[in-house]
Amino acid sequence: RGFFRWTWRLTYLSAIGGLAYLSYTIYAIRTPRDQFEPHPSKKTLVILGTGWGSVSLLKKLDTENYNVIVVSPRNFFLFTPLLPSCTTGTIEHRSIMEPVRSILRHKKATVKYYEADATKIDYEKKVVYINDDSDIKGETSSTEVPFDMLVVGVGAENATFGIQGVKENSCFLKEVGDAQKIRKRIMDCVESAGFKGQSPEERKRLLHMVVVGGGPTGIEFAGELQDFFEEDLRKWVPEITKDFHVTLVEAMDKVLPMFSKQLIDYTEKTFKEESITIRTNTQVKKVNEKTIEAEWKKADGTKEKESIPYGLLVWATGNAVRPVVKDLMNQIPAQKDSRRGLAVNEYLVVNGAENIWAVGDCAIANYAPTAQVASQEGAFLARMFNSLAKTETINTELATLSDKQSRELDKDKRTVILGEIKALQKSLRRVKQIGPFEYSHQGSLAYIGSERAVADVSWLSGNFASGGTLTYLFWKSAYLNMCFSSRNRVLVILDWTKAKLFGRDVSRE
Numbered sequence: 001r002g003f004f005r006w007t008w009r010l011t012y013l014s015a016i017g018g019l020a021y022l023s024y025t026i027y028a029i030r031t032p033r034d035q036f037e038p039h040p041s042k043k044t045l046v047i048l049g050t051g052w053g054s055v056s057l058l059k060k061l062d063t064e065n066y067n068v069i070v071v072s073p074r075n076f077f078l079f080t081p082l083l084p085s086c087t088t089g090t091i092e093h094r095s096i097m098e099p100v101r102s103i104l105r106h107k108k109a110t111v112k113y114y115e116a117d118a119t120k121i122d123y124e125k126k127v128v129y130i131n132d133d134s135d136i137k138g139e140t141s142s143t144e145v146p147f148d149m150l151v152v153g154v155g156a157e158n159a160t161f162g163i164q165g166v167k168e169n170s171c172f173l174k175e176v177g178d179a180q181k182i183r184k185r186i187m188d189c190v191e192s193a194g195f196k197g198q199s200p201e202e203r204k205r206l207l208h209m210v211v212v213g214g215g216p217t218g219i220e221f222a223g224e225l226q227d228f229f230e231e232d233l234r235k236w237v238p239e240i241t242k243d244f245h246v247t248l249v250e251a252m253d254k255v256l257p258m259f260s261k262q263l264i265d266y267t268e269k270t271f272k273e274e275s276i277t278i279r280t281n282t283q284v285k286k287v288n289e290k291t292i293e294a295e296w297k298k299a300d301g302t303k304e305k306e307s308i309p310y311g312l313l314v315w316a317t318g319n320a321v322r323p324v325v326k327d328l329m330n331q332i333p334a335q336k337d338s339r340r341g342l343a344v345n346e347y348l349v350v351n352g353a354e355n356i357w358a359v360g361d362c363a364i365a366n367y368a369p370t371a372q373v374a375s376q377e378g379a380f381l382a383r384m385f386n387s388l389a390k391t392e393t394i395n396t397e398l399a400t401l402s403d404k405q406s407r408e409l410d411k412d413k414r415t416v417i418l419g420e421i422k423a424l425q426k427s428l429r430r431v432k433q434i435g436p437f438e439y440s441h442q443g444s445l446a447y448i449g450s451e452r453a454v455a456d457v458s459w460l461s462g463n464f465a466s467g468g469t470l471t472y473l474f475w476k477s478a479y480l481n482m483c484f485s486s487r488n489r490v491l492v493i494l495d496w497t498k499a500k501l502f503g504r505d506v507s508r509e
């Protein structure tokens with residue numbers, strides 16, 4: 001009896017403790033403290049972008065040490081790993097967005113934010129030219145921002161390899177707007193297929209959902225789409241059951257090349273069970289309004305051209321360099337051999353440019369362009385900048401003390417000052433101990449549909465590969481844990497619960 005009484009008391013106390021913690025977290029989120037302006041003599045640090053790299057830097061940066069200015073056309077951080085779930089309404093897009101304003105408002109010292117695109121970086125003049133490209137503009141919509149230090153974290157754009165018709169006819173999957181467009185188009189195809197008098201061929205075309213690119217973006221989207229069909233569409237629009245079909249087209253001989261062979265085979269087997277067709281060795285050469293033209297390389301090495309009709313086309317063939325980054329690369333002779341982005345050294349300094357750093361997808365540091373890499377790079381820069389600022393402060397204090405010591409006539413006082421100098425020199429050595437950037441790979445995860453996921457996880461200095469429903473639960477908890485804020489976490493859990501209880505919404509908007 002005593003045992004049960006104690007268990008009950010402990011549960012009661014932890015519930016109260018949990019509630020108090022939650023209330024405090026909510027209070028802290030909703031009540032930002034007053035901020036102060038950094039001294040004008042501090043260096044101006046300009047950060048371009050509000051993605052994984054830049055926001056991870058901002059999160060850990062002591063903003064009182066610099067005059068920080070953030071420039072980005074997107075006034076929110078987007079948790080991209082859950083973006084494929086927004087295309088079918090499993091998750092609502094606002095649940096994975098975090099306003100930049102709230103991120104910046106929680107910093108100790110103020111940070112300026114300009115909603116604009118950086119159109120040109122003049123690295124010699126130390127100026128960034130910015131342009132407000134949003135729908136509503138004031139009298140001034142372009143200007144220049146001088147910097148002492150610059151971090152380029154503008155990410156990458158969608159690769160199209162100059163293939164004709166891609167931009168005009170397909171949907172990408174990088175931004176919130178892309179996910180919204182796809183969600184709308186899926187339902188548009190479904191409703192148009194059911195239009196009175198639609199021919200059987202046209203119904204088939206409209207209900208053919210084609211995904212180009214067998215990387216993780218294409219695979220995760222195809223899995224989500226098939227789930228949507230199996231769990232909701234088939235129920236509410238039964239007449240499409242026979243013709244709805246998802247095809248994934250990949251130029252190489254396998255999908256998910258970054259995963260181990262065992263997981264690639266598992267993904268292909270799962271897709272087969274889910275009735276998703278994978279067309280490997282098939283390279284798309286041209287996109288028309290209603291068909292794609294592809295070249296299929298057969299096992300004997302011969303090639304065959306074919307035309308594949310589609311209703312929805314999602315293009316997920318990886319990254320390309322943004323124009324502003326390309327322009328900067330062209331200005332710097334040391335970047336002439338770089339093709340895929342800004343070549344950086346082990347401290348993420350852009351080769352050939354002083355006081356410019358690059359993080360994330362726009363930087364080439366021999367790592368895959370992933371959120372994991374970008375956020376670790378951002379956090380590394382924050383540590384380095386914090387330490388640089390501390391070093392400068394200590395150096396100034398040291399100079400003052402040395403001067404004081406040289407002018408001091410009293411021997412005892414001189415000894416005291418010398419002690420202070422030694423202590424400062426010691427902390428200077430500690431602060432300066434920042435080694436080069438080292439990436440720590442935590443593993444790769446991808447959702448593949450029907451409540452299954454694949455994971456290649458680094459564990460105890462080895463690699464652990466797994467696929468299935470347990471891995472899906474791991475995938476869910478890992479991404480929930482990685483969400484930007486508690487608010488995001490709560491919203492994502494509510495969305496998952498809502499989709500489970502009531503199904504996904506099949507309205508077109």
Ligand code: FAD
Pocket residue numbers: 048049050051052053054071072073074080081082083084116117118119153154155156173174217322324359360361362369370371372373374445
């Ligand atoms: P981004 O996060 O793309 O941010 C770039 C920022 O720069 C944006 O704020 C943008 O608005 C801004 N910007 C653009 N142009 C300009 C300009 N001219 N001037 C100023 N600002 C500009 N990686 C993983 O590790 N795990 C995953 O599960 C995963 N899932 C993904 C799912 C999808 C659908 C996608 C598309 C990607 C996924 N990734 C994942 C990859 C990951 O999202 C990227 O590697 C990561 O976003 C790169 O971070 P970044 O900061 O370099 O760029």
Ligand code: NAI
Pocket residue numbers: 081161163212213214215216217218220249250251252258282283284285316317318319368369370444445446447
């Ligand atoms: P990707 O570069 O990983 O894959 C693109 C695929 O498209 C390649 O396999 C390529 O062979 C194929 N392709 C290119 N041109 C083609 C054509 N004309 N016809 C047919 N196929 C063609 O691109 P993705 O998936 O967009 O990912 C970009 C980055 O984001 C990667 O680094 C990836 O690791 C990361 N990412 C990670 C995720 C995760 O960890 N779960 C999820 C999504 C993205």
